[in-house]
Amino acid sequence: MTAIFFDLDGTLTDPKEGITKSIQYALRELDREVLSGDDLEWCIGPPLKQSFDQLLGNPSLSDDAIALYRRRFSAKGLYENAVYPEIELLLTELREKNIPLYVATSKPEIYAIQIVEHFKLDKFFERIFGSELDGKRSNKAELLEYALSETGCCPSKSLMIGDRKHDAMGAQHNGMISVGVTYGYGTASELKTAGVQHLIDKPLDLLDLMASL
Incomplete structure (x- = not known):
C-alpha cells in the first residue's frame, strides 16, 4: 500500500454539532426557516455551496450564507467536534x-x-x-x-x-x-x-x- x-x-x-449550528446561524441571519440539526445532517460532507444552494433555493444567496456560516464556524463551530x-x-x-x-x-x-x-x-x-x-x-x-x-x-x-x-x-x-x-x-x-x-x-x-x- x-x-x-x-x-x-x-x-x-x-462534526455534526459545529456544522449544523453554523448552518442554523446563517439561516437565522438570513430570516430563513431554521431546520433542526437532524434535518441538516445531509449537509455534512458535500461542498458547503451545494448545501446552501439547495437549502436556500437561490444560488445568488449562497455566498452571503457561506460568509455567515464561516463567521460562527471559525470562532466556535470547528471545535464543536x-x-x-x-x-x-x-x-x-x-x-x-x-x-x-x-x-x-x-x-x-x-x-x-x-x-x-x-x-x-x-x-x-x-x-x-x-x-x-x-x-x-x-x-x-x-x-x-x-x-x-x-x-x-x-x-x-x-x-x-x-x-x-x-x-x-x-x-x-x-x-x-x-x-x-x-x-x-x-x-x-x-x-x-x-x-x-x-x-x-x-x-x-x-x-x-x-x-x-
Missing part, C-alpha cells in the same frame, strides 16, 4: 506500519488544519489537503487529483477512506481504491450506488481489510 487518504468530517471526526472511537488507535497502528497518511477533505484547508491540530492528530499525517476559501478544489475528484500529484503516490496502490458518495466517486475518478465507512453520515446504499469498492463498519475494520487486499 503506497498511502492512505482520509476524509475528515464523518470519517475521522464527528469529536474524534470517533478507535481512530487514534487505528492511526497509531498504521503509522507503525510506516504507511504515509494524508487528510483529503472538501472543507477549507485552513479549518481542516486547525481541527486536526486541535485534536492532536497532526502527528499522524504527512500533510492535510483541503479546499481554498474561494471554493477551489472543493470537488473531491479535483482535490484528490491535486493531492496525488503533490505527493507522487500511485493511485492504484492508494486508499481513499470516506463516508459519502463524493469520496467514493472522487477515488474512482482518480483510479484509487475506495473504502466507505458506515459509521459516518453516508449510508451503505449511498456508497454502493457511488461505486465504492469496500465497506467498513468501524475504524479498526480497516486493518482486517488491508490484510486481505
Whole structure:
C-alpha cells in the first residue's frame, strides 16, 4: 500500500454539532426557516455551496450564507467536534506500519488544519489537503487529483477512506481504491450506488481489510 487518504468530517471526526449550528446561524441571519440539526445532517460532507444552494433555493444567496456560516464556524463551530472511537488507535497502528497518511477533505484547508491540530492528530499525517476559501478544489475528484500529484503516490496502490458518495466517486475518478465507512453520515446504499469498492463498519475494520487486499 503506497498511502492512505482520509476524509475528515464523518470519517475521522464527528462534526455534526459545529456544522449544523453554523448552518442554523446563517439561516437565522438570513430570516430563513431554521431546520433542526437532524434535518441538516445531509449537509455534512458535500461542498458547503451545494448545501446552501439547495437549502436556500437561490444560488445568488449562497455566498452571503457561506460568509455567515464561516463567521460562527471559525470562532466556535470547528471545535464543536469529536474524534470517533478507535481512530487514534487505528492511526497509531498504521503509522507503525510506516504507511504515509494524508487528510483529503472538501472543507477549507485552513479549518481542516486547525481541527486536526486541535485534536492532536497532526502527528499522524504527512500533510492535510483541503479546499481554498474561494471554493477551489472543493470537488473531491479535483482535490484528490491535486493531492496525488503533490505527493507522487500511485493511485492504484492508494486508499481513499470516506463516508459519502463524493469520496467514493472522487477515488474512482482518480483510479484509487475506495473504502466507505458506515459509521459516518453516508449510508451503505449511498456508497454502493457511488461505486465504492469496500465497506467498513468501524475504524479498526480497516486493518482486517488491508490484510486481505
